[in-house]
Amino acid sequence: MPSRDSVAGHHPSLNERTQHLLKVLVERYIRDGQPVGSRTLARDAGLELSPATIRNVMADLEDLGYLHSPHTSAGRVPTARGYRLFIDALLNVPPLDHREVEILRRRIDQPVQNGADLARAVSDLLSGVTRLAGIVMVPRRNVVTLRHVEFLPLSENRVLVVLVLNAQEVQNRIIQTRRPYTALELNRAAQYLNGQFAGKGIQQVREALLRDLRETRDSLDRLMQTVVEMAEQTFETDPVGEDYVVAGQTHLMQCADLSDLDKLRQLFEAFNHKSDLLHLFDQCLHADGVQIFIGEEAGSSVLQECSIVTAPYTVEGQVLGVLGVIGPTRMAYDRVIPVVEVTARLLAAALNDQD
Amino acid sequence: MPSRDSVAGHHPSLNERTQHLLKVLVERYIRDGQPVGSRTLARDAGLELSPATIRNVMADLEDLGYLHSPHTSAGRVPTARGYRLFIDALLNVPPLDHREVEILRRRIDQPVQNGADLARAVSDLLSGVTRLAGIVMVPRRNVVTLRHVEFLPLSENRVLVVLVLNAQEVQNRIIQTRRPYTALELNRAAQYLNGQFAGKGIQQVREALLRDLRETRDSLDRLMQTVVEMAEQTFETDPVGEDYVVAGQTHLMQCADLSDLDKLRQLFEAFNHKSDLLHLFDQCLHADGVQIFIGEEAGSSVLQECSIVTAPYTVEGQVLGVLGVIGPTRMAYDRVIPVVEVTARLLAAALNDQD
DNA sequence: GTTTAGCACTCTCGGCCTTAGAGTGCCAAG
DNA sequence: CTTGGCACTCTAAGGCCGAGAGTGCTAAAC
Numbered sequence: 001m002p003s004r005d006s007v008a009g010h011h012p013s014l015n016e017r018t019q020h021l022l023k024v025l026v027e028r029y030i031r032d033g034q035p036v037g038s039r040t041l042a043r044d045a046g047l048e049l050s051p052a053t054i055r056n057v058m059a060d061l062e063d064l065g066y067l068h069s070p071h072t073s074a075g076r077v078p079t080a081r082g083y084r085l086f087i088d089a090l091l092n093v094p095p096l097d098h099r100e101v102e103i104l105r106r107r108i109d110q111p112v113q114n115g116a117d118l119a120r121a122v123s124d125l126l127s128g129v130t131r132l133a134g135i136v137m138v139p140r141r142n143v144v145t146l147r148h149v150e151f152l153p154l155s156e157n158r159v160l161v162v163l164v165l166n167a168q169e170v171q172n173r174i175i176q177t178r179r180p181y182t183a184l185e186l187n188r189a190a191q192y193l194n195g196q197f198a199g200k201g202i203q204q205v206r207e208a209l210l211r212d213l214r215e216t217r218d219s220l221d222r223l224m225q226t227v228v229e230m231a232e233q234t235f236e237t238d239p240v241g242e243d244y245v246v247a248g249q250t251h252l253m254q255c256a257d258l259s260d261l262d263k264l265r266q267l268f269e270a271f272n273h274k275s276d277l278l279h280l281f282d283q284c285l286h287a288d289g290v291q292i293f294i295g296e297e298a299g300s301s302v303l304q305e306c307s308i309v310t311a312p313y314t315v316e317g318q319v320l321g322v323l324g325v326i327g328p329t330r331m332a333y334d335r336v337i338p339v340v341e342v343t344a345r346l347l348a349a350a351l352n353d354q355d
Numbered sequence: 356m357p358s359r360d361s362v363a364g365h366h367p368s369l370n371e372r373t374q375h376l377l378k379v380l381v382e383r384y385i386r387d388g389q390p391v392g393s394r395t396l397a398r399d400a401g402l403e404l405s406p407a408t409i410r411n412v413m414a415d416l417e418d419l420g421y422l423h424s425p426h427t428s429a430g431r432v433p434t435a436r437g438y439r440l441f442i443d444a445l446l447n448v449p450p451l452d453h454r455e456v457e458i459l460r461r462r463i464d465q466p467v468q469n470g471a472d473l474a475r476a477v478s479d480l481l482s483g484v485t486r487l488a489g490i491v492m493v494p495r496r497n498v499v500t501l502r503h504v505e506f507l508p509l510s511e512n513r514v515l516v517v518l519v520l521n522a523q524e525v526q527n528r529i530i531q532t533r534r535p536y537t538a539l540e541l542n543r544a545a546q547y548l549n550g551q552f553a554g555k556g557i558q559q560v561r562e563a564l565l566r567d568l569r570e571t572r573d574s575l576d577r578l579m580q581t582v583v584e585m586a587e588q589t590f591e592t593d594p595v596g597e598d599y600v601v602a603g604q605t606h607l608m609q610c611a612d613l614s615d616l617d618k619l620r621q622l623f624e625a626f627n628h629k630s631d632l633l634h635l636f637d638q639c640l641h642a643d644g645v646q647i648f649i650g651e652e653a654g655s656s657v658l659q660e661c662s663i664v665t666a667p668y669t670v671e672g673q674v675l676g677v678l679g680v681i682g683p684t685r686m687a688y689d690r691v692i693p694v695v696e697v698t699a700r701l702l703a704a705a706l707n708d709q710d
Numbered sequence: 711g712t713t714t715a716g717c718a719c720t721c722t723c724g725g726c727c728t729t730a731g732a733g734t735g736c737c738a739a740g
Numbered sequence: 741c742t743t744g745g746c747a748c749t750c751t752a753a754g755g756c757c758g759a760g761a762g763t764g765c766t767a768a769a770c
Contacts, residue, residue: 037733052743055734073733073750111529152503152519162517162525164507170517172525174466250627253620261616265608272605392762405714410763428721428762 014064021045021057022066023090026078030330033256035075080295080329083307087292087333096338101346104129104339108346109353114169115139119245122323122347127248130336132327133271137244137281139313139320139351141166143201149193151186151230159186161234165202175233181226189226206235244278246271257305257328266302276300281322284310290341295329305329309336311344315352323347369419376400376412377421378445381433385685388611390430435650435684438662442647442688451693456701459484459694463701464708469524470494474600477678477702482603485691487682488626492599492636494668494675494706496521498556504548506541506585514541516589520557530588536581544581561590599633601626612660612683621657631655636677639665645696650684660684664691666699670707678702 014022024045028036038051038058045054058076061067066082069075078086107125112118119136126134148164157180163171197205209231212224249268258264270276280298284291293308303326310324324340369377379400383391393406393413400409413431416422421437424430433441462480467473474491481489503519512535518526536544552560564586567579604623613619625631635653639646648663658681665679679695 035733039733050743051733052735052745053741056742059735069734071750072735072748073731075733114527148505148507150503150505150517154522160519160525162505162519164515164517167509170515170525170527172469250620250623253616253623259616261608261614265605268605268608390762394762406762407714407716408712411713414764424763426721427719427764428760430762 018057019090022061026086029078030332033330035070035077037075083294083329091333093334093337096342101342104343105346108350123245123247126325126343127251129339130325131251132325133249133252134247134325135244136323137321146197146200146202146205149190151190153181153183153186156180185226188223189230192227202235255328257330270302284322285312285319290337307331309340311340313344313348315348373412374445377416381441384433385687388685390425390432392430438649438684446688448689448692451697456697459698460701463705478600478602481680481698482606484694485680486606487680488604488607489602489680490599491678492676501552501555501557501560504545506545508538508541511535540581543578544585547582557590610683612685625657639677640667640674645692662686664695666695668699668703670703
């Protein structure tokens with residue numbers, strides 16, 4: 001059962017019938033995209049009530065801020081607050097079909113090269129299944145273990161560092177050195193680091209080297225000098241930067257709700273603007289279970305007509321990242337939520353197998 | 356001087372005045388985006404001609420297929436054929452300002468990790484400067500030299516291969532082996548390969564190994580068996596896959612010409628659909644200088660209202676890739692062409708320095 | 711022969727009105 | 741509390757009209 005935490009505040013109690021009507025209204029609106037009138041709702045609700053009665057209830061719901069009329073004589077549309085209540089209390093989320101789960105599993109269990117590729121694949125998958133935009137933060141670990149390091153001289157003062165981390169993550173960076181090093185020196189340094197630190201967390205590596213540097217100062221032999229200069233620069237920045245992958249943006253162009261071209265453009269630009277979304281995702285990192293942001297709850301004004309459904313994925317209790325989809329507020333939550341939830345679990349499982 | 360090869364056919368000669376009028380009309384249309392009428396053109400042309408005369412000329416140009424009226428009483432708009440003639444024969448391309456070139460150079464000369472990153476950066480740059488979508492094919496070389504190879508055991512039958520190619524391109528792939536190998540065996544194999552083949556083209560490596568395999572058959576010692584199995588799989592596929600990077604797609608949402616949401620969506624999907632565009636770019640690989648595709652000249656119906664301006668970039672006569680921009684047919688060719696041209700040259704220079 | 715003025719014609723665009731339809735709010739009766 | 745009735749409001753779509761822009765054609769001028 002996903003915990004769908006309310007981000008916005010608390011709701012005064014509504015009587016059973018009123019809640020039911022709100023539920024039916026939201027469901028209907030999600031299906032049709034048209035404001036729902038009293039007659040329609042009377043028919044859909046399955047209660048023996050006349051449109052007039054329904055009208056009274058709807059007027060109440062509007063007063064309480066759950067509904068909104070686009071104009072005097074259109075039906076009602078849920079407000080953000082209405083969606084919130086719907087999701088928190090009214091929506092029932094059917095579990096995903098076994099066959100569907102199987103399909104997802106098969107697509108996720110493809111062998112891939114590294115975290116980023118996996119993220120891309122899963123993001124693609126999410127967007128394909130939900131027909132919305134899929135987002136996956138690339139897995140990042142609090143404890144990154146060094147598996148292997150290699151130094152290759154490129155030119156005078158430039159050295160290529162190849163870093164193998166964790167299970168199969170390979171990174172490379174180029175560093176500027178103060179003096180030229182020979183291939184032999186570099187080799188020795190790498191050998192030393194590998195022998196000493198392979199399997200250790202890179203935090204530890206950094207600390208150990210710092211200690212060595214302080215204690216021994218300039219009594220270092222040439223080998224250790226090389227080691228220290230290399231390592232200093234190599235481990236300067238955190239090796240696994242935060243990042244995410246978006247796929248299926250084009251789906252957002254199809255849903256009529258987001259037809260305002262200019263809004264859409266801003267949204268797309270937000271996708272490229274990394275930092276905005278990252279900050280949002282950080283919030284989700286430590287909530288467990290599915291989280292949903294409706295409209296501006298997410299903090300950014302570009303997301304006005306959008307909802308974001310996210311779930312963190314964890315391995316052995318350690319949160320590795322967040323994934324989710326982004327689409328119009330008027331989305332089929334009853335399908336999207338289980339898809340996101342299951343995908344997160346499957347991704348976690350896939351990462352677990354890899355290790 | 357860019358060679359702007361005509362892809363479409365040959366044009367019957369038009370007299371001087373007619374050509375001039377076509378030129379002015381296209382320029383005006385590119386500026387305003389409004390169909391150009393006879394009165395406007397009479398004023399703009401700088402010839403002492405009445406609108407009536409202009410009308411006659413425009414009627415001729417329409418008959419010849421260079422112009423088109425949206426309806427009876429709007430001005431004229433260039434057809435694809437009209438643009439073609441304009442670009443091939445009428446447009447004069449001013450060289451880029453020195454300061455502007457300097458700005459481009461500085462942005463391209465940033466140090467980067469590998470070809471893909473560089474492509475991303477240049478693509479970003481192109482799109483930023485032209486306010487269109489930028490596309491850069493990641494550099495690929497006919498002769499890829501092996502610089503260094505490393506094997507790391509991951510699990511039972513999986514080995515991580517780290518390949519350093521050319522100047523600073525690092526690739527990694529995971530291969531499945533028939534039997535488990537120890538770290539020591541793998542190390543020896545890597546050492547052997549590095550000793551034997553570092554600096555050689557991978558084509559040569561592949562051939563040499565094949566020869567060894569045939570000649571010596573099962574008289575191979577254990578080391579060589581390891582070497583051969585590793586190398587076989589490592590060099591099976593070409594290490595540098597074709598790929599490209601697109602940036603600034605959102606710019607295309609701003610230009611009024613492409614306001615049809617559905618067309619735009621298809622265009623965006625084409626960007627993700629790699630293979631379509633790759634095939635187009637392959638054509639440009641061996642044409643030297645700037646090439647321009649107008650509308651459906653590019654072969655795809657999604658590109659109806661678009662033009663593509665491309666240029667290959669080469670190092671020492673070897674074509675490494677293609678870059679360019681894609682935007683509405685109604686774009687400022689006189690600016691875009693030199694930008695694309697210069698960027699190609701600068702990228703080539705940057706790659707040259709790296710080697 | 712080319713250029714030009716004149717003129718009738720065509721087409722779009724915006725504003726305005728009208729109508730049909732949907733839905734509401736309120737009131738008074740059940 | 742529920743309901744039928746009713747007046748009211750608002751939108752969406754269609755039709756109409758006039759202004760404006762631009763054309764093609766013709767006949768006269770150069």
